[in-house]
Amino acid sequence: MNELELKYLKSLAHQYPNIAAASTEIINLQAILNLPKGTEHFLTDIHGEYEQxxxxxxxxxxxxxxxxxxxxxxxxxxxxxxxxxxxxxxxxxxxxxxxxxxxxxxxxxxxxxxxxxxxxxxxxxxxxxxxxxxxxxxxxxxxxxxxxxxxxxxxxxxxxxxxxxxxxxxxxxxxxxxxxxxxxxxxxxIDHLHIVGDIYDRGPGPHIIMDTLMKYHSVDIQWGNHDIVWMGAACGHLACIATVIRIAARYGSLDTLEDGYGINLIPLATFAMETYKDVNCDTFAIKFNTDYDTKDLSLDMKIHKAISIMQFKLEGQVIKKHPEFQMDDRLLLDKIDYDKKTVRIGDKEYAMSDVEFPTVDRNDPYNLTPEEEQVMARLRQAFLKCEKLQRHIRFLYTNGSLYKVHNSNLLYHGCVPVDEKGDFKSANVEGREYKGKALYDVLDNCARKGYYAKNEPIEMYRAQDLIWYIWAGPNSPVFGKDKMATFERYFIADKETHKEVKNSYYSLLGNEEFLNKILTEFGLSTRNSHIINGHVPVELKKGESPIKCDGKLLIIDGGFSKAYQSKTGIAGYTLVANSHGMRLVAHEPFESTEAAILHESDIFSDTTIVETSYDRILVADTDIGRELRESITQLELLLDAYRDGTIIEK
Structure with a gap:
């Protein structure tokens, strides 16, 4: 036994001071190994739908x-x-x-x-x-x-x-x-809960969901792109803040910010009322649900337009500052011909439905006006000083990551960026190229620096720009598309410009060799492992299946968000993994909590058996089992040390 091993065993002896104590713990741990594994519950793309x-x-x-x-x-x-x-x-x-x-x-x-x-x-x-x-x-x-x-x-x-x-x-x-x-x-x-991304945006209650998760007994979170942009906003990044407010305005859920988090939007509302008072805002219609108070419609449309223009400006500033992001194609404010009411995208001009932008300087279109700067400064302080938001975001950092390897499952929200041949695609992060697992690791680290590196402000601000890139960048694993066509969807009728091309990852999901390559990259066996992700809603009504390659990969985004249910035909997938195997559950829309109580109506669920284990899966077969076996080995060494007198019992 070397000196380091002896030092460790002496430390362990403080917890188990004699043969009897060490023996009892070995027996207890061995007994746990032979119990059935706990049930794991997987949810993704919740998007603020707190009741469901x-x-x-x-x-x-x-x-x-x-x-x-x-x-x-x-x-x-x-x-x-x-x-x-x-x-x-x-x-x-x-x-x-x-x-x-x-x-x-x-x-x-x-x-x-x-x-x-x-x-x-x-x-x-x-x-x-x-x-x-x-x-x-x-x-x-x-x-x-x-x-x-x-x-x-x-x-x-x-x-x-x-x-x-x-x-x-x-x-x-x-x-x-x-x-x-x-x-x-x-x-x-349920022994453990996995949230595979996108708690935030669209639905009315992400703050309620976060409160629930913080009280839950055992949970981990893989950040989705919508979580990431909120994390960036909580860091104080202006482009992320503008994006969060724009999405809330678009879906009629500004109440989430004002009532849910207590963020003061009055400076923005005042600015929008004054600056856009006589400006046409029809392009910025609100996608509201039955809970929305339509008396706010006119003001919310003005807020929607005001914050959208600020978002395009702020994003342009980030893109110009970081040529390595390779996102110059997203710089469109300087490509507008106001006389012709067109915008040049690539080598083609497209008609625009709206060019009435009172705050855009045609000679310097990405510069905020003094009034816009003041509004954004006040919003930044509101986000930074919001105790509830900061508490929720710290929980996301503490209990979350961009990916997780757990019990032979690889969990991530979006994809692993690849080219058409299925080779891992690299992205430039702070001057170096990263791909595959290394890209996930470096971006995860940057996301943390953007929040925690307050003593190194230059590094922190650079990392915050990378948080924005994780939200919208073409080689971001949680975004997984060539562009975010927000500008085009607002202003251009020609739908060919709206198309966001998915990464080649999504066209290769039926290729077992490709999926095995990803599993190997993340250190998993290719035999009994699974990839579990969400992000792209599975359109069941068009015949799409969430189960790929005989269950090697499972996409469990089936439209939990009401905004997607007309597209998917269902109201979300969830996954349950227990000692007998794995079950994929397809849910129908949830009427309301009140109906569930009064009429004892449950969500009707259609269950598909993904995998059945003929021998019941035990704790010994899990990651916890491996940790317990290591503990048993160390305790047995401690027993030997007691018995040969190397360490004296107390």
Whole structure:
């Protein structure tokens, strides 16, 4: 044993000071290795749809219903199963209704508590008692443990458990206990949650989703391009701030910024009202939903146009500062012929629907006016000083990354940029070329420097420009297209200019050799590994399939966002991986939380078995299993050191 190994074992000995302690831990860890692996839940492209997100999270993409079916089989009617499932999803709200409707509430409590205890036993069975104990609600920890643990020493088990439940009801704690059990079932039915990008934009409640994720017991996030632009905005990057506000204005969700985050948009609104008072803003229509207050429509269209023009200017400044981004084709404000009302793109001129830009200097079109500079400065301070936004973005940094390798799965939001032949395509980042995994790693590092490198401002500002590039750059792995045709979609009727060409990655997804190349690049086996990503909605109504190469790659973006559902034909995919294999779940649109509670309507889900394991997958087969085996090896070395006297027991 060398000196470094001895030093490590002595450190380990502080935690396990004798043979008995080390032996007990080895036995515990070995027992955990032989348990079934926990259930993983994958969601992507949520885009602010918090009601549907919360419901899918509560029902575990059907996992709760499956547990109810496993426990009760044909002994409960489908109606009773639906009622029990709804109670588990929304216990407090459902209890309010039940207490108004039930004539004999005590009988209902008794029946319901017995059923909930049975489901809790089932979902807890794959975990160690220690892990279950940590998940128990503090107020009822002892009682729940008694109810779900077999007690061999009790002769009349039924009488014993009935008496506990009777006492709970008698002392008026049944409602609180039902809520506690329901929340525990939700907690145990899913062991770990993966969010494969795009929490933000379009829908009304990304801040609510972030609050939920911050309370969730185990989660990781792979940043999507819409998350990245919000991260850049929280860093104070002006082009990212303008983009975030423009998208919110476009989708009628400025309330997310004002009410959700408390960001003051009055300086922008005042500027827009004054500067665009007599300016035609028809091109900047709002894509609003039923919750939108149309009395704000005229002002929001002015805000939409004002911030869009500022975005084009600010993006132009970034592009001109960074020729290595190779985005000069996005410099279009200086290609406008105001007399002819056209813009030159490449070697062709296109008619424009709107050239009424009162703040654009034709001789210096990318320069902000003094008034625009003042508005952006105030917005920057509002984003930087928004405590709630900063808290959410820090959570994204702490629990997120551009990609993740986990349990033989490679998770990323967009793609791995490649050329037509399938060779990894490089991008210039701070003077060096990167491709494949190295490109992901360097951009991940830049995204972090843009937020954290406050003591090195020059490096921080350069990194923030790269955050913007990750959002919209042609070789960005989370964007995956040749351009973002925002300007063209606003101003040019000719739809040939709207086309955003996807990276060749998307045309090669049926090629097993290509997918194996990506898996190898990220250090994964080509036999039993999968790639899981989102970003590009799968148009099921056109016959597209989310399952590529017999399940080697899964695209789980099926239109969670209402803005995409007419295109996809469904309301999102989710993926569930448990000890039996993997299931892809296709969801129909979610009506509302109120309907789910009142009518016990769930999201109808169509399940596709992606992969079945004939031998149940154990913790030993996972990444955690590898870590546990390493710990066992170290503890066994510590045992040897105790036994040969190298380290003295305490």
């Amino acid at each position: 997100f919360n419901h899918v999270l509560k029902n575990g993409s059907g996992a709760v219903k499956r547990k109810i079916d496993e426990v009760f089989g044909n002994t409960l009617s489908s109606r009773d199963k639906k009622a029990l499932a709804t109670l588990i999803y929304y216990p407090a709200e459902k209890l309010d209704l039940v207490m108004q409707e039930e004539d004999n509430i005590e009988d209902w409590y008794k029946i319901t508590l017995h059923r909930l205890v049975q489901v809790t036993k089932r979902v807890a069975s794959k975990y160690t008692r220690s892990k279950v104990r940590k998940a128990l609600p503090k107020d009822f920890a002892y009682i729940i443990e008694e109810l779900i643990t077999e007690k061999a020493e009790v002769s009349d088990k039924e009488g014993y458990y009935n008496e506990i439940i009777h006492t709970i009801i008698r002392i008026g704690r049944a409602p609180d206990f039902i809520i506690a059990l329901s929340n525990l079932i939700q907690r145990l039915v």
